[in-house]
Amino acid sequence: MKEVSSRRLDSWKEIADYLDRDIRTVIRWEKTKELPVHRVPGGQRQSVFAYTAEIDGWLHGRALDSQEEVAVPENGSRIGTSGSNGKSLQIAPATASADSRHLPEAAGAAAEIPQEAIPALPALRPAAKAPWVTAAIIAVLAALVAGAGWWLAHRPGAPVRVSLAGKRLIAWDNQNQAAWQYEFPQPVELRRVPGSDSVLFADLSGDGSREILVLLDLILENATPTHPLPLEPGKFPQSALYCFSENGRLLWKYQPDLKLSFAGHSFEGPWHTTDMILTPAGRGRAVWMSFGHHTWWPNYVVRLDALRGSTLALVNSGAVLTLGYLKNTTGGYVLAAGMNNGYNSAMLAVLGENAAPAASPQEPNTPYLYDGTHDPPYRYFLLPRSELFQLGGNSFHLATSLVIEPDRFQVHTFEGRDPNGNGRYLEGFYEFTKDFDLVSASLGDAYWELHRQMEKQGKIHHAAAQCPDRLMAKRVLELLPDFGWVTPKPPAERAAN
Numbered sequence: 001m002k003e004v005s006s007r008r009l010d011s012w013k014e015i016a017d018y019l020d021r022d023i024r025t026v027i028r029w030e031k032t033k034e035l036p037v038h039r040v041p042g043g044q045r046q047s048v049f050a051y052t053a054e055i056d057g058w059l060h061g062r063a064l065d066s067q068e069e070v071a072v073p074e075n076g077s078r079i080g081t082s083g084s085n086g087k088s089l090q091i092a093p094a095t096a097s098a099d100s101r102h103l104p105e106a107a108g109a110a111a112e113i114p115q116e117a118i119p120a121l122p123a124l125r126p127a128a129k130a131p132w133v134t135a136a137i138i139a140v141l142a143a144l145v146a147g148a149g150w151w152l153a154h155r156p157g158a159p160v161r162v163s164l165a166g167k168r169l170i171a172w173d174n175q176n177q178a179a180w181q182y183e184f185p186q187p188v189e190l191r192r193v194p195g196s197d198s199v200l201f202a203d204l205s206g207d208g209s210r211e212i213l214v215l216l217d218l219i220l221e222n223a224t225p226t227h228p229l230p231l232e233p234g235k236f237p238q239s240a241l242y243c244f245s246e247n248g249r250l251l252w253k254y255q256p257d258l259k260l261s262f263a264g265h266s267f268e269g270p271w272h273t274t275d276m277i278l279t280p281a282g283r284g285r286a287v288w289m290s291f292g293h294h295t296w297w298p299n300y301v302v303r304l305d306a307l308r309g310s311t312l313a314l315v316n317s318g319a320v321l322t323l324g325y326l327k328n329t330t331g332g333y334v335l336a337a338g339m340n341n342g343y344n345s346a347m348l349a350v351l352g353e354n355a356a357p358a359a360s361p362q363e364p365n366t367p368y369l370y371d372g373t374h375d376p377p378y379r380y381f382l383l384p385r386s387e388l389f390q391l392g393g394n395s396f397h398l399a400t401s402l403v404i405e406p407d408r409f410q411v412h413t414f415e416g417r418d419p420n421g422n423g424r425y426l427e428g429f430y431e432f433t434k435d436f437d438l439v440s441a442s443l444g445d446a447y448w449e450l451h452r453q454m455e456k457q458g459k460i461h462h463a464a465a466q467c468p469d470r471l472m473a474k475r476v477l478e479l480l481p482d483f484g485w486v487t488p489k490p491p492a493e494r495a496a497n
């Protein structure tokens with residue numbers, strides 16, 4: 001038996017991801033169902049954290065005392081492993097009708113699955129035979145029934161986790177029995193994406209049974225990128241997302257293979273996944289993924305949907321590092337944060353969840369101008385480089401993470417390395433309302449600590465209190481469609497007008 005290790009989840013998003021629920025649900029669960037969530041004492045904003053071991057214990061308690069469907073995270077073997085037979089937790093195997101909604105890329109390769117069919121019983125005939133024949137038939141029938149009974153009692157249940165051994169993906173039930181296996185055509189690795197799991201269990205089609213998403217990097221032997229400046233030839237991962245039914249059928253797979261042209265130069269794969277999230281889609285879920293290129297800058301975002309297949313959502317001339325989702329009174333939006341290379345600035349793109357494909361705004365006559373005809377996204381923000389970022393000689397100004405709370409969200413930016421911290425970063429914090437109004441822009445404590453040190457060393461000639469970076473919010477730029485770049489006004493100033 002493996003030790004179940006605990007890890008810390010540092011935001012509502014991480015807790016929600018771990019439980020495979022949306023943030024609102026887990027916030028509600030904390031209020032109404034005693035989900036164990038802790039608060040950072042004296043935190044400037046309401047920072048929360050949770051331990052996976054405590055959440056597992058909570059899940060286990062709920063599983064034992066209710067019939068409510070319980071989310072099973074990626075390595076969710078802990079549910080039902082305590083000796084209970086776990087039958088009440090089993091979820092019915094997917095029905096064949098779930099397979100009728102393949103994505104266009106769907107491949108019909110069959111997995112090695114234990115047969116679901118119960119051995120057929122011979123039809124009974126009116127007994128016109130000798131009693132011993134009847135007795136023999138009854139004995140055979142009894143044996144068959146016993147066999148079927150044994151099989152029913154011992155067949156693997158619904159998978160709660162998967163593991164990868166070489167090319168072989170194995171799905172395990174809550175008794176640690178292999179439920180099914182699938183062999184990939186070439187060597188693969190699970191793709192690790194910061195803040196997201198490589199394997200997600202989710203009901204994508206909304207039919208009540210869960211699908212299993214497995215995010216992989218294909219190991220391409222002798223891969224030779226076509227770009228003239230490969231960073232490390234042959235080593236660029238090509239991501240792929242596989243979607244299996246609970247009983248091991250490959251429903252579809254998506255392998256990013258777009259060819260994008262910027263200022264006459266063409267970029268094609270291999271593409272690697274930089275983030276993946278699930279969003280509500282009707283009764284099911286849609287998958288949003290962002291992909292990066294080995295030259296770092298061209299990135300794109302797609303939406304994958306059981307009904308509509310894959311839809312391009314954003315072409316961005318710069319890295320997209322993190323995705324988020326929120327809903328306001330006007331609809332659902334996907335946030336994509338990262339960098340805009342043409343402006344050398346951290347960026348936030350807001351994509352309407354059903355909007356037409358968009359491209360990042362770029363200046364003409366630069367290598368970053370996309371040759372397609374897409375309009376800019378619903379909203380696009382450039383977040384300014386701070387003074388210490390520029391003094392530190394850093395090259396890439398990035399938005400690194402999104403923190404989405406019930407009525408606000410934050411974008412964090414990379415403002416340089418912290419020479420006083422062990423590999424820590426200096427961070428910028430941009431807070432927005434759910435309607436995408438900028439509320440505040442600020443820099444972290446480590447930033448001001450370093451600022452004061454540099455004042456003493458004579459490298460900065462003004463006090464922190466007079467630093468122009470106190471007014472970072474005034475340097476944020478927002479693209480208004482059909483108008484151009486503006487400085488967004490804080491909501492208070494808007495209201496005063």
Ligand SMILES: [Zn+2]
Binds near residue numbers: 387460463464
């Ligand atoms: Zn300053």
